Amino acid sequence: MAAVDTTELPTQTTGAAARLASSHATEHPLKLYGGWFCPFVQRAWIVLCEKRIPYQYVEINPYAKAPEFLALNPRGLVPTLGVPFESVSTSTSARKGGGEKGEGEGVKRKPLYESAVICEYLDEAYDDVTKYGRSLLPEDAYERARCRLWIDHIGGKIIPGFYRFIQHTPEKEYSIEEAREGFLGHVKTFVREMMESEGGGPWFLGERFGLVDVMLAPWAKRLFLIDHYKPGGLGIPVEGQGGDDEVVWKRWRVWFDAITSRQSVKDTWSDDAQYIIAYRRYAEDKTQSEVAKATRKGERLP
Ligand SMILES: N[C@@H](CCC(=O)N[C@@H](CS)C(=O)NCC(=O)O)C(=O)O
Structure with a gap:
């Protein structure tokens, strides 16, 4: 297991990223677990923004290796994506699973990690051009x-x-x-x-x-x-x-x-x-x- 590497590390997003994080802080079936400093996280976050995909941003410290985090991603790295079981039809699955709770609470999630894999997944799964725009990869x-x-x-x-x-x-x-x-x-x-x-x-x-x-x-x-x-x-x-x-x-x-x-x-x-x-x-x-x-x-x- 990696040594804890938190000395002097600010714990939260600041500036523009803090504004974006706070506008994506409410419970949502699709969750991006990230660390503000991490370039690999920024890749996934950019794709979510570019495609205007609804999601929740959850800031975590990947160096602390919390057991709940390792259960999601055995590699213990951010970005990690929590993908609701019913994938893109998130609002339906949220209502079914969430009852009176906020959107996304009680929803079962499958993990996905590796920034390049996450980015391609998001691009493929959110493929409704009218909602999410053109694919980030060419048709040819x-x-x-x-x-x-x-x-x-x-x-x-x-x-x-x-x-x-x-x-x-x-x-x-x-x-x-x-x-x-x-x-x-x-x-x-x-x-x-x-x-x-x-x-x-x-x-x-x-x-x-x-x-x-x-x-x-x-x-x-x-x-x-x-x-x-x-x-x-x-x-x-x-x-x-x-x-x-x-x-x-x-x-x-x-x-x-x-x-x-x-x-x-x-x-x-x-x-x-x-x-x-x-x-x-x-x-x-x-x-x-x-x-x-x-x-x-x-x-x-x-
Ligand atoms: N290949 C991974 C690399 C991810 C990565 O190294 N993330 C760093 C933060 S930038 C991390 O979680 N580090 C925790 C550690 O080194 O223990 C990806 O593309 O997602």
Whole structure:
């Protein structure tokens, strides 16, 4: 079991995320168990917002590993989704199970975890276009597969590179330059692929916002932490300084500005200062989170 990792960690959402959480605090059959600081949670939360799915947000501390939480998710990680048995027809199941209680009380739930799995589930289960909008994945099977390929690149390369970078300390066997170069290399590979999408528009698919954008959004929002904590900073060149990669970084800036201005991304974000506090333990490589431990050992992230 993971060591408790709660020192100095603020316990609640703040800022925009606090406003969103309080407007989704009432009992509901569909529950998102989250931690405000967690980028994987933010992915699922963004999808709920984008699709205007009704849900309840429940803030928990995943490091405390409460037995009720472990019973839902044996991996003991957030996000965890509590899915009512009757799935999308939630109001009916709530009335049946809830009686006089608030909507969602007394409803049986099945758990779902792993942010990418949760996001795809929500996109698939809430497929009424008139209520929830278009799918976050394209209709064309090849294009859908291409999206999954680049979601895999985000999960397998960019995100591990982010933690390797932010957890760098002078004692490491690799240098900060290597960490930076590795991370930026994975980002550039992604941007070059994004440049293959036709028809203009800022997103991975061009005009159409989608799941690939969601998958990377939380780490885009957290890049300022590398500038804050790491000597030499993030290292993405400013306009006109990109040398041979100028067009790549230009395209990156278009995506970055669009994603960080997206309403769902802003609404699921707490105050910047809180992330600075929460990520200090990563920057000093002291956190006992499962992600940090895997990064230290050079293992696949949980
Ligand atoms: N692969 C998981 C990772 C989730 C994850 O690592 N969540 C962290 C918070 S950001 C957590 O619950 N950590 C608890 C721990 O490390 O003990 C996903 O995509 O959902």
